[in-house]
Amino acid sequence: MCGIYGFVGHNAVNETLNGIKKLEYRGYDSSGIGFFSYTFGLKDNKEYKNNVFKFNSGLNIIKEKGEISRLEHIVNQLKPTSDIAIGHTRWATHGEPSIINSHPHYSDNGNWIVVHNGIVENYLDLKKELNNVKFNSDTDTEVIAQMLSYNYDGDVLSTIKKVCDKLVGSYALAIINKKHPDSIFVAKLNSPCVVGVGKNCGVVCSDINSIEKVDSMYMLPNYSYAVVGKGKVEIYDKDLNIINLPKVVKSDTAEDKGFDGYKHYMIKEINEIPQGIINTVASYNTFEKIKKVLPKKVINRTRNILIIGCGTAYHAGLIAKRIIEDRCNIKVDVEIASEFRYNNFQPSHNTLAVFISQSGETADTIKAVKMCKAYGLTTLAVTNVANSSIVYEVDYCMYTRAGKEVAVASTKAYNCQCAMFYLISSYIKAIKTDNPDIVLEESKRLIDVANNIKINRIKDVCNQVAEEIKDSKSIYMIGRNIDYYTALESSLKLKEISYIHCEAYPAGELKHGTISLIDNNQFVFAFVTQDMIKEKTLSNINEVTTRQGKVIVVSQFKLNYENKIYKEIMLPKIDEKYMPLVSVVYMQLIAYYTSLKLGNNPDKPRSLAKSVTVE
Incomplete structure (x- = not known):
């Protein structure tokens, strides 16, 4: 679920930094940039000595834990320049989020740097082949960098293929080797990867809709390789024969305003x-x-x-x-x-x-x-x-x-x-x-139905509900029939961004075990939007209120309750068949406001990524 970006051309470091910022939806546990420069150094910025990895080969790496804005601050302070760079934004799978586990990874001799999206399932077995190599991180990706050095046969592309033939799992790789400071080498299997070329630049990226400054773009197929240079790209099949691919264009959803x-x-x-x-x-x-x-x-x-x-x-x-x-x-x-x-x-x-x-x-x-x-x-x-x-x-x-x-x-x-x-x-x-x-x-x-969704009219009541539930340790949501499916999605939204434990159940199933958890501190959202089953759901609501549970009913009906409920959220009166399109909006807003009140960033919840590109 990571994102990779590489750029060959003028101002490559900043172009790559901007590129991985557009890929941050794929993960934001840490990030890093690698580039070629003999003149780069810390100078007076000794506070970043743990973030910078400089090799005699001319290859350099800057890494930082956390969101890309932290890496961007360091880059702005150090002002590196280069005509080639690769970058990475990470969603951690192997090894905790840390500077040392961040990409790019490097070979022991400093001749190779690698960024990777995917998982090497057999990395522990591959490590055993490298008996005398010291590993610096806990990641699966580092084994790729070390194997490139260990298996180097004098030809970079041949060596990459030799290593990739040993990998089990998935990968989109962008690689720089010291002997080719003007080329990014690319390999692809089961992870998305696109290459592009412009008049004076070349690009590799995890997402076609995040590429800039190119005239032509190509989606790489599985078991393919590419060499990206300034104004040129060559694409190879699994046997390293040059192939021609059709050009692709960006989606009309690509623009971020x-x-x-x-x-x-x-x-x-x-x-x-x-x-x-x-x-x-x-x-x-x-x-x-x-x-x-x-x-x-x-x-x-x-x-x-x-x-x-x-x-x-x-x-x-x-x-x-x-x-x-x-x-x-x-x-x-x-x-x-x-x-x-x-x-x-x-x-x-x-x-x-x-x-x-x-x-x-x-x-x-x-x-x-x-x-x-x-x-x-x-x-x-x-x-x-x-x-x-x-x-x-x-x-x-x-x-x-x-x-x-x-x-x-x-x-x-x-x-x-x-x-x-x-x-x-x-x-x-x-x-x-x-x-x-x-x-x-x-x-x-x-x-x-779309015209009946009036966000400005409902945001205040949703904000109020968020204030009332924000200190909960656990919340339940119930419904029958299609309402249960809305409860499932509503529960997911709340737990995703508020980090409050929340579970959804078919309303009739509470009494088969979960009702033992209901007490006077427990909020239960009950969805009642289908006339055919509203009386049955009312009975289930009564089972909760009898045990002093605090029920918040989401419904367009005027209902008669046996016991006092905590609150009603009234939905607009539309054909009940379309209620899933409407009722969930209230819950999305409640989740959003709850997240804010708890001091969370609703756009970037912890441990999650937008695009789940690993199995």
């Missing part, structure tokens, strides 16, 4: 939910528009649907299951990608496999795509990022139009994913009933 007057990206993105839904609907608001990207023949042969995702995307899949099953009478299974990969059950060939990933880079989801392709299933991706890795793996793709989502905790992308499945369900229904107008009618209803 900054905070746009908001304090954090998260609150900005919550406020963008209505427009995100409207934009998503506009792309698929007629039968013909959907048919162009998802042909009728696919639906006609589909008897079952399998939806796969992780985290928030998995919760969107659960909402999709209820929408499609209720409306289209098609059996839908929803699987967590990391668990599906180890499921021996093989779906039937008339199953449509649907994969949800905001970034399009989620490693477990992409692995699941490959499994389903091997089973012979038709595959469809729902993602927010064009030209992401998942797009190149599936048969068909539908794009949410949420716009770039920067905050680690997903908000607007989730709402747009859910909106997409209302549209897909209408398309399936239209085919089954031979009535194309159903899609247009659904589109109009979704626009009405």
